[in-house]
Amino acid sequence: MLDGYPYKQIIQKARLGRKAIFPYRNTQNPLSVYGGSSLKNSSDIEKIVLAPPQFTPHRLAKSIDLIFREPDYTDVDLRSVIGGFETTGPFIQASMGSPDVWNQVSLASARTFASLGLIIGIGENVASTWGYDQRIKKQQPSFVERILTYFEAEQEGIGGVVIQQNEEDATDELWNRIYSDKRFDEFIQDGRIAFEIKGGQGAKAGLGGEKLVSRPQALKMKEKYHITPDPETVECDSYERHSAPDIYTEDILFNRIKKLKNDYPRLKIWFKTGAYRDIGEVINIVANAKSDAITVDGREGGTGMSPTVVMRTLGVPRLASLNLFELKKKQFPHLSLITSGCITDGGDVVKSLALGADAVALGRPIVFSAYAYPFAEQVLSKGLLQNRLTASFLFLTSRLLGRSESYIKRYLETITLESKMLISSLGKYNIRDLGREDLRTTDLTLSKYLKIKYFLDEPSSQTENLQDVLIGSEMENQNANIPESSSV
Amino acid sequence: MSCDTIKIMIMQNTSQSGLSELEALFKSDSFQLLQTKPFQQIYQIYSEISKIIRGNLDSQEFLEFKPPLIGPVTDPGTRGSKQVEIDFYGKSYKFMSSAILYKQYLAISRKHSGYPGKIYFFADNLRMEPLETASTDRHLSEFVQVDLELVDADHFDAMNVAESLVKSIYSGLKPHSGLVSEVRDYFRPFSRERGLIDLPTEIKVPSTFKKITHEEAVEMLQVKLSEDKDVRGVIQRLFRIKPNKLSKETELHWEYEWLLSSMFKEPFFIHDYPRGARGFYDREYPQKPGYLMDFDLIFPYGYGEAISGAAREFDYKKVIPRMKESGENLKKYQWYLKFLQMHGEPTSGFGIGLERTVRFFCGLPKVYFALPYPKVPGMYNP
Numbered sequence: 018m019l020d021g022y023p024y025k026q027i028i029q030k031a032r033l034g035r036k037a038i039f040p041y042r043n044t045q046n047p048l049s050v051y052g053g054s055s056l057k058n059s060s061d062i063e064k065i066v067l068a069p070p071q072f073t074p075h076r077l078a079k080s081i082d083l084i085f086r087e088p089d090y091t092d093v094d095l096r097s098v099i100g101g102f103e104t105t106g107p108f109i110q111a112s113m114g115s116p117d118v119w120n121q122v123s124l125a126s127a128r129t130f131a132s133l134g135l136i137i138g139i140g141e142n143v144a145s146t147w148g149y150d151q152r153i154k155k156q157q158p159s160f161v162e163r164i165l166t167y168f169e170a171e172q173e174g175i176g177g178v179v180i181q182q183n184e185e186d187a188t189d190e191l192w193n194r195i196y197s198d199k200r201f202d203e204f205i206q207d208g209r210i211a212f213e214i215k216g217g218q219g220a221k222a223g224l225g226g227e228k229l230v231s232r233p234q235a236l237k238m239k240e241k242y243h244i245t246p247d248p249e250t251v252e253c254d255s256y257e258r259h260s261a262p263d264i265y266t267e268d269i270l271f272n273r274i275k276k277l278k279n280d281y282p283r284l285k286i287w288f289k290t291g292a293y294r295d296i297g298e299v300i301n302i303v304a305n306a307k308s309d310a311i312t313v314d315g316r317e318g319g320t321g322m323s324p325t326v327v328m329r330t331l332g333v334p335r336l337a338s339l340n341l342f343e344l345k346k347k348q349f350p351h352l353s354l355i356t357s358g359c360i361t362d363g364g365d366v367v368k369s370l371a372l373g374a375d376a377v378a379l380g381r382p383i384v385f386s387a388y389a390y391p392f393a394e395q396v397l398s399k400g401l402l403q404n405r406l407t408a409s410f411l412f413l414t415s416r417l418l419g420r421s422e423s424y425i426k427r428y429l430e431t432i433t434l435e436s437k438m439l440i441s442s443l444g445k446y447n448i449r450d451l452g453r454e455d456l457r458t459t460d461l462t463l464s465k466y467l468k469i470k471y472f473l474d475e476p477s478s479q480t481e482n483l484q485d486v487l488i489g490s491e492m493e494n495q496n497a498n499i500p501e502s503s504s505v
Numbered sequence: 506m507s508c509d510t511i512k513i514m515i516m517q518n519t520s521q522s523g524l525s526e527l528e529a530l531f532k533s534d535s536f537q538l539l540q541t542k543p544f545q546q547i548y549q550i551y552s553e554i555s556k557i558i559r560g561n562l563d564s565q566e567f568l569e570f571k572p573p574l575i576g577p578v579t580d581p582g583t584r585g586s587k588q589v590e591i592d593f594y595g596k597s598y599k600f601m602s603s604a605i606l607y608k609q610y611l612a613i614s615r616k617h618s619g620y621p622g623k624i625y626f627f628a629d630n631l632r633m634e635p636l637e638t639a640s641t642d643r644h645l646s647e648f649v650q651v652d653l654e655l656v657d658a659d660h661f662d663a664m665n666v667a668e669s670l671v672k673s674i675y676s677g678l679k680p681h682s683g684l685v686s687e688v689r690d691y692f693r694p695f696s697r698e699r700g701l702i703d704l705p706t707e708i709k710v711p712s713t714f715k716k717i718t719h720e721e722a723v724e725m726l727q728v729k730l731s732e733d734k735d736v737r738g739v740i741q742r743l744f745r746i747k748p749n750k751l752s753k754e755t756e757l758h759w760e761y762e763w764l765l766s767s768m769f770k771e772p773f774f775i776h777d778y779p780r781g782a783r784g785f786y787d788r789e790y791p792q793k794p795g796y797l798m799d800f801d802l803i804f805p806y807g808y809g810e811a812i813s814g815a816a817r818e819f820d821y822k823k824v825i826p827r828m829k830e831s832g833e834n835l836k837k838y839q840w841y842l843k844f845l846q847m848h849g850e851p852t853s854g855f856g857i858g859l860e861r862t863v864r865f866f867c868g869l870p871k872v873y874f875a876l877p878y879p880k881v882p883g884m885y886n887p
Contacts, residue, residue, distance in 0.1 A: 182832070184834050187832050187833070188597070188834055188837070189590075190587050193585060193588070193633070194587050196585040196586075196635045197585065197587045197634060197635045197636060197882065199636055199883055202636045205637075206637070214832070241836065263829070264826075265829070266826065268826065269826050269829045272780055272830040273829070273830045273831070273832060275754060275755075275779075275780070275781030276781040276830055276831050278754075278781070279584070279754075279755040279756050279781045279782050280584045280585050281584075281585055282749045282750070282755065282758060283637075283749075
C-alpha cells in the first residue's frame with residue numbers, strides 16, 4: 018500500500034527535524050559531500066546519440082593533410098585555447114574547494130593535470146580552511162601548495178590555474194594576496210592564472226554555501242555567517258554554517274567583471290555559475306563585459322553539501338544551458354563556454370562539444386578516480402564508508418599506496434581515448450569541426466528544442482563536399498594566425 | 506664603495522656609476538647614502554613641502570586631524586594591493602590603506618557642528634602592492650598621503666583646491682630654489698636612466714592646469730603609440746613588463762601614465778574615469794552613467810600620478826550595488842552604510858602622495874629615495 022510513498026523521509030523529518038535535511042550529517046560518509054545518496058542523473062542526455070556518417074569529407078581532407086595516409090583516432094586533435102589558456106584537451110578539473118577528502122588528494126590531481134597540459138580550478142575556502150601557505154593539518158596541503166605543485170609539474174606554457182574567492186576568502190582578500198605574492202609573480206606576468214567569480218553552483222543554484230563546522234569554528238565564524246544553533250548558548254558536535262548567496266543584477270555582474278579586469282589586468286577573468294533559468298542573459302552580460310570564460314553547472318553537478326530537497330527539486334538540467342552554447346559561440350567567439358554536471362565518459366564529452374561547448378569541467382570523476390584503491394567499489398556500493406573503520410581503511414590505503422596520481426592519470430587518458438575514438442568515428446579530427454549534425458535523438462521533444470535530428474528523420478541530403486571542407490579549414494588557419502588580442 | 510667614493514660619485518655625476526650602483530648601495534648599506542648631502546637635502550625639502558601644504562590648507566580653513574591607524578574597514582579600492590590585518594581583541598581590523606571613509610565621517614560631523622566642513626590628515630598608509638609595482642619607480646608600501654575632504658563640493662571644487670595646493674608648493678619652494686636646483690642637478694643623470702625628462706633649473710609657477718577626460722587621455726596615447734613605434738620597446742626596457750592593454754574602459758595603467766606625463770610640461774588633470782576603474786565611493790555622474798565624478802592630478806616630465814580624488818557617492822542605495830560590484834561583504838560596512846543613510850550628504854576630496862610630490866620637485870629617479878627607510882614591494886630595508 019505504501020509503495021512509492023515517501024513515508025521514510027517523512028518519518029525521518031518528524032524524528033530528526035532539521036538534521037534530516039542534510040545528507041552529509043546523517044551518513045557520516047565523507048564522500049557523500051559529492052552527492053552520493055541523492056544523485057539523480059538527467060536521462061535526457063542518454064536520449065542523444067552520436068551518429069557517424071558514411072560519407073566523411075573531413076577524413077579525406079585529413080588524409081591529404083597527412084600526405085595520403087588513412088587517418089585514425091590517434092590523429093584527432095584535442096588541443097585548444099580555453100578561457101585564454103592553451104590546453105592539450107577540453108577537460109578541466111572543476112573548481113573544487115576544501116572538503117577534506119578532496120583536499121587530501123588535490124596535489125595528485127594538480128600534478129596529473131599539469132603534466133598532461135590541462136587546466137585546473139581551485140574552489141573556495143581552501144586558504145581559510147587549510148591555510149594559505151602553512152598547513153593547518155599535517156596531511157592537508159595548503160592553498161599555495163596546490164598552485165605551486167601545479168606549476169612545478171606543468172608542460173612549459175600549457176594549461177593554467179583558475180582560482181575562486183568567496184565571501185570569506187574576500188574578507189581575507191585572497192585575490193589581492195595572490196596578486197602581491199612573490200611566488201606567483203612569474204605566472205601572473207605570463208598570464209597563467211585566472212580569477213573566477215562564483216555566481217552559483219549546480220545543485221544549489223540560488224543558495225549560499227552550506228557547511229557543518231565544529232564549535233570553535235562556529236564561534237569564530239559567528240560574525241560572518243548565519244550559524245545554527247547559536248554556538249554561544251548551545252553545545253553540540255556540529256553546527257550548520259549558512260552563507261548568504263551573492264547579490265547580482267545585470268548591472269552588478271557587468272561592472273563586477275569590468276572591475277576585476279581593471280584591478281587585475283594581467284589575469285584572465287572567468288565566471289562560474291549554476292542551474293539558473295536566465296542563463297542566456299547571464300552569458301550575454303559575461304561576454305559583453307569581456308570575460309574570458311564561463312562555466313555553467315547543470316543541476317546534476319556541483320552537489321556540495323546540499324540539502325536533500327534541494328538536490329531533488331532545485332535548478333535546471335545541464336541540457337538547458339548547453340542548448341544555448343552554439344548560438345552564443347557564434348555571437349561571442351572570444352568567450353569560452355564550459356559545461357559541467359555529471360559528465361563521466363567520452364560520450365558525454367563529445368556530445369557536449371557537438372552541442373557547442375568548448376570544454377567540460379570534471380569534478381566527481383576526479384575525486385573517485387583518486388580513491389580507486391582495491392575494494393573501493395565495494396566500500397562505496399555497500400555504503401561501508403558510513404562505518405568509520407572502513408572509511409579510515411580506505412583513506413589509510415590511499416595515503417600508504419600513494420597511487421592517486423596514476424589513477425587520475427589513467428582515468429584522464431581513458432576518456433581522452435574514448436573522446437578521440439568517438440570523434441574520429443564521426444569522420445572528424447578537430448574538435449572545432451563537431452556540430453549538431455553529428456547528433457541524433459530518440460526523443461521528438463528533444464529533437465524539436467535542441468534542433469537535433471530525430472533518428473527516424475530522412476537522412477540529410479546536404480552532405481558537405483570536399484571543396485567546402487578545404488576552404489573552411491584554410492579560413493580557420495588564417496584566423497589562427499591573428500593574435501588573440503592586439504594590445505593597443 | 507666607501508662613503509667618499511659615493512659622495513664623489515653623486516657630486517660629480519660621474520657617468521661610469523649609474524643608478525643601479527646607487528640602488529645597490531642603498532640596498533646593502535643605506536646609511537652610507539643617508540649621510541651624504543644630497544640625501545639630507547631631499548629630507549629638508551620633504552619637510553619644507555610638508556610645511557607649505559599645512560600652511561596652504563590651514564589658510565583655507567581646513568582643520569588638521571589625526572587620522573585613524575586601524576579600523577574595521579579601510580579603502581578597498583586600491584587595485585590589486587593587499588591590506589594588512591591585525592587581530593584587535595578578537596576582531597579583525599585593517600591597517601589604513603587610505604582613510605577615505607573616515608574623512609567623510611569627520612567632514613560631515615564638523616559641518617553639522619557649525620564649522621566649515623573641511624578637514625585633512627597627514628595619513629600614514631600601508632599597502633601590500635603587487636610586486637610588479639616595484640619597478641614603477643613611484644610605488645611604496647608605506648607612504649604618507651595628505652588626505653582632505655570638503656562638504657557641499659563636487660570634484661571640480663576639489664580640483665580647485667588641488668590646483669591651489671600644488672601651485673603653493675611651487676611658489677613656496679622658490680625661496681629654497683638654490684637647494685632644489687642642487688638636488689635636481691645631482692640626480693638628473695640618474696633620472697634620465699628612468700625615462701624622466703630633465704626638469705627646468707628654475708622653479709616657475711605654472712599657469713592654469715589643463716583638464717582632460719580619461720577618454721581624451723586614452724586617445725592622446727593611442728595617437729602617440731601609433732606615431733612612435735619605439736615606445737613599447739622603451740616600456741619593456743624601462744619597466745621590464747609587457748605593456749598592458751590600453752582601453753577606454755579601464756584605469757590608465759601606470760606605464761601609460763608615465764608616457765602621458767612625459768608629454769606634458771605642467772601638472773594636468775585627468776577626470777571622468779570609467780566606472781570599473783575606482784572604488785564604490787567615487788560618485789557616478791547622474792546624467793552620464795558609466796562615468797565617475799573623479800580625477801587624478803598628474804605631474805609632468807614622466808613623474809606621473811600625484812593626486813587621486815572624487816566627489817563621493819553619498820546615497821546608500823547606490824553604494825550598496827556598487828559594493829556588490831567589487832565583491833564586498835555588506836556586513837563589514839554596516840556602520841558606514843548606516844552613517845550614509847542617516848547623514849549622507851555631498852562631499853568631495855582627494856589624497857596627495859607626499860613622497861611622490863617630493864620626488865617630483867627634487868627630480869628623483871625613484872620615489873623611495875624620498876625616505877630614509879623606505880618600504881618598496883619585495884625590497885627588504887630597515
